[in-house]
Amino acid sequence: MSANFGVIVFPGSNCDHDAYHALAHVMNANAQFLWHKDTDLSSIDFLLVPGGFSYGDYLRSGAIARFSPIMQSVIEFANKGRPVLGVCNGFQILLEAGLLPGAMLHNEQLRFVCKQTYLRCETSDTMFTRTIDKGEVLEIPVAHGEGNYVTDEEQLKQLQDNDQVVFRYCNRSGETTEEANFNGSVDNIAGICNQQRNVLGMMPHPERAVESMLGSDDGKRIFESALHELASV
Template sequence: MSSKIKFGVIVFPGSNCDHDTYYVLKKVFAQDVKFIWHKESSVGDVDVVILPGGFSYGDYLRPGAIARFSPVMNDVKRFAKRGGKVMGICNGFQVLVEAGLLPGALLRNASLRFVCKFVYVRVENNNTLFTSLCENGEVLKLPIAHGDGNYYVDDETLKKLIDNGQVVFRYCDKNGNVIDEANPNGSVYNIAGIINEEGNVLGMMPHPERCSEPVLGCTDGAKIFNSLIYSLSLAEEFLSK
């Protein structure tokens, strides 16, 4: 498992976590990583596409609503539909939902206020590329920073997400109890992150790139990146035999 995973970080006008994500992947996890400008027509030769946090197009209309029409998104959709791995963090999650790569909608926080703090999330499904090194029920401490993180789906879609194991992270207290008081934005079912049916597209509101090295005081986010790197390295090793 010595070969590096190739990451591409999409940069939209207004992205502000693109350099954070690039730095973590390059310097902390020693992977190959490049920026992909939103006007590019192709993501190129990458294994993983990451849509970072920020305020693409200033969140005009609503978060992600304009970014979904960026030229590169056509290829992101193609990439995802062919099994390419895609991860949307915060605004990136919003873009994925707007683009139809994940179900639901992200509404204004129930408090109608921007929320910036550490929260706890419980791993609901460790049988994914993004959580393979986690335990089911494990509690991770991760930061959030958003004004529109209130995840919503109708009852039928929610049941489908739950039945399919597509709910990956739920807001909880430090002891793993999923309670209303631990929900920072009003998300239905305390949802903090979901995956698509095929298991190759993840969207999450918390920022793992902001807590992946000791100097930041928390390294729980590293488990998500390390899970992805480990899973893809195993797959590559298997295919090479």
């Protein structure tokens, strides 16, 4: 049986249709939209929390969406070991919900950044990266104003020691330079997972990099890995 993907829609989401298109039309997966007031996730095998400006990013990014009715179900879903991918604002929501550690600040230069970036895969030990080699460089775009990931020294060490840093910003050659770290994130972090390795948050947009005509199809690698993993369950 094919896996069912759910794409959550909050008021202000603007990458939900991109995510649905990537899953349903490019990856040929079973996908459906989930309204933020829905609470029944019994038919869902994989949740995607998309990017955008949920609730207009009032207070701070993700702070209000965290209290949407669906989020209690998302937390329960994740706590059962089910896969959850949060992209951009979705990553921010997962941080606010406590499903991932740390927080987001405004980009270091206090400017919204929308451009192609390079990511180095730091671990293949997640269902999202199982088919991607450690050290492999992906080209995936970003579009955010609050993507400066921060955490304290103790938590950062735990992330590093537990192999929870999944992606780091790098240059084309895979070097994690200061210049490549355009938003100022600690340790060049672009994506992390939880200790159970079933929840991934990342600022770059893989759903916008699934067709080569748009500049890169490297984002497909993440969805291919997830589909491969779900098919083997």
